[in-house]
Amino acid sequence: MFCFQCQETAGNKGCTVKGVCGKTKDVADLQDLLIYVTKGLAQVANRKGDLGDKKEAVQDRIADNLFTTITNANFNPKTVEDYIVKTLDMKKELAQGMSDLPAEAAFDVREGLTEAAKADAIGVLATKDEDIRSLRELITYGLKGTAAYTRHANVLGFRNDEVHAFMAEALEKITDDSLSVDDLVALTLKTGENGVKAMALLDEANTTKYGHPEITEVSLEPRNNPGILISGHDLKDMEALLEQTKGTGVDVYTHSEMLPANYYPAFKKYDHFVGNYGGSWWHQKEEFASFNGPILMTTNCIVPPKDDSYLDRLYTTGVASYPGAKFIDEDEKGHKDFSGIIEQAKGCKAPEKIEEGTLVGGFAHNQVFALADKVVDAVKSGAIKKFVVMGGCDGRQRDRNYYEEFAKALPEDTVILTAGCAKYRYNKLHMGDIGGIPRVLDAGQCNDSYSLAVIAMKLQEIFGLADINELPIVYNIAWYEQKAVIVLLALLSLGVKNIHLGPTLPAFLSDNVVKVLVENFNIAPNGTVEEDIQNLILS
Ligand code: SF4
Ligand code: SF3
The missing domain is CATH 3.40.50.2030 (Rossmann fold)
Structure with missing residues (x-):
């Protein structure tokens, strides 16, 4: 087993014995094998071109396979094996008459999957070059996040064929040894663009079916x-x-x-x-x-x-x-x-009371647009000096206290924009409001980070700014699992720069890939609360 896909990976290097998340060695290996055969299915589907009436089933298989391997979703070796076998069956049927298939597409072992999954050719470490491995995994994790959001939209009856096609194309490209670091950097950004499309689709699906979130x-x-x-x-x-x-x-x-x-x-x-x-x-x-x-x-x-x-x-x-x-x-x-x-x-007892009171949320794009006049006036009058996007994930590590301390240290003329479970670090702090605008605006789930981007683009338009980075918005994002990876890539593809990312930079980013992200997007790791308040807010 070798897994370094989440922020809590052992020693910020990689889990090799058992997942810090609790994933067993066997499940980790089986998940690697599932990703391997999914690449094979993508290769076969891409060669076939027109999939006829099997198209949706193949797209859904690929997306579900990616989705089920995200951190903390599936701990069950039986269901992962079941997904592998279903993928092999589908692949075999589509590949009839095809020859000279790549190794992933040709793989067809049915017995002893747990053992087969341990083969050197299967896992993350099969790619020897550190930078290529880093980019391949960055793309894979972005695809996992994309797949999660896409499947939530799919079950509500919304599809975007382009996104599905991209997932299959990208899965094949990351098996292609002829692709250079530059090619993979370009593919990473394309992954971000498709992440935006997936989140937009899910936003459309959720709001069409259930209405626009409201205060x-x-x-x-x-x-x-x-x-x-x-x-x-x-x-x-x-x-x-x-x-x-x-x-x-x-x-x-x-x-x-x-x-x-x-x-x-x-x-x-x-x-x-x-x-x-x-x-x-x-x-x-x-x-x-x-x-x-x-x-x-x-x-x-x-x-x-x-x-x-x-x-x-x-x-x-x-x-x-x-x-x-x-x-x-x-x-x-x-x-x-x-x-x-x-x-x-x-037959169960009522829940035990563990806290009291209420919290306020519902500030997705539609609700914020309804408050746009108030928000714009507050910015123009200087009542709001800065917005801080503090979305993303929460996690167990003690250094995540940083986010609560950072929220507490923010000056009174700042407003937090958030989405995802990172908000639990400060959404019960009762941070008050600025002229009726709460100082913590929660747009929703991690996928609703899309709402935050829509709000930023609207403000850019209202203020007539040429560049989204000229807005008084700073980004201090917390990541944990792969949905946060696609949110990050989506923001980068929209041209957002200067993102602070923590509590640690991903272990799967090699030094050279970090360098590329710093040079092109000025991504930075967290500092101390005092340093970051100074750099992000006061300067
Ligand atoms: Fe380790 Fe995270 Fe992978 Fe779990 S998901 S095995 S904690 S890196
Ligand atoms: Fe949270 Fe798992 Fe990422 Fe959806 S629930 S943001 S960690």
Whole structure:
């Protein structure tokens, strides 16, 4: 095993024995094999060209394979093996009559996959040149993020063929030894462009189906009924759960990345949708225990339960899977039956109260545009001096306290723009408002970072600026997993410069690739809170 795809990788170098995330060696190897055969499927699909009525199935297979390997989504060797076999079957069928296939496309081992996955040719380290490896992995992780956002849009009936085609094209290109560092840098930026398209598509899907997020006060206090806690990023699952729990006496609460579901008009109409329970993903061991009722994980981030204390209450769906947790599949019509969770919930105690009060969110682009006059006036009058984009992920490492300390140290004339689970470091600090504009504007999930880019582009237009970097907006972004990688690449492709990235730079970036990012985009690692307040805000 060798995995360095997330920010918590062992020693900021790579996990080699077991994942810091809890992923076992076998699962890590199988995930590498899944990516390997997915490259093979892409090679075969690209050669075939017209896939006829198999096109969507192939596109979905490729995207689901990428999606299921993101950090903290799938810990289950059985489901990863199942994905591998399905990919091999699909590949074999498409490759009929083809010859001289590359190794990834020709691979067709069915027995002993766990052993086969250990082969030197399969994993990350199969690429010997450090810079080529770094760029190949950077692109792969960007594609994983793109695939996640694309699949959320797909399940709501929205597709962008260009994005799917790009994923297959890029997966093949990163197997091509003739590509130079410069070629791969160009492909990295193209990955970012496609990430923007994927996020725009998901934004369209979410807002068309569920309305535009609006300013919302979200309760943090549980009621006395039994409840179901839902986490992850899949809004279609959210809708289905709310529909099926209607009139059952079971309440619904969001956890972590599902918090922004509270901001959507379509979900507010359910009076058994109570609010949010707890903090960001890594607090789940304590919070899932005290919640008392069943928990539905629709995507990442799953933390392996310590002592199986709530494993019998843990459910997964979609590409998320955990050994021992119940999996809810969809039928051929795309329907998911949550009656088992609801029945279990009825026999559970109500959630224990762990905090009180409310928090405010719902500042996606439409809501911010509705406040545009106020915002522009506040900037013109100097009441708001700077906006700080502090989106991204949260994580367990102690040095992430930096983000809370940074938020606290911000001068009173600054406003935080956020999206993703990074916000839990400061969204309960009650930072007040500037002339009615809250000082923490939460756009939503990590994919709603797209909203932040749309807001920036709108402000650029209003202020008549030639360059997006002339805006009084600075970027201090926290990353953890691969969706944050695509958010970063998307921002770079939109021309955003001077991004501070932390709490550490990715281990998968080689020194030379870091140099390219510094020279072209002036990306910088975090300093101390004092240094960064000075450099980003006061200078
Ligand atoms: Fe390690 Fe992160 Fe990979 Fe898990 S996902 S094995 S923590 S690098
Ligand atoms: Fe968070 Fe996993 Fe990245 Fe979606 S829930 S931002 S870490």
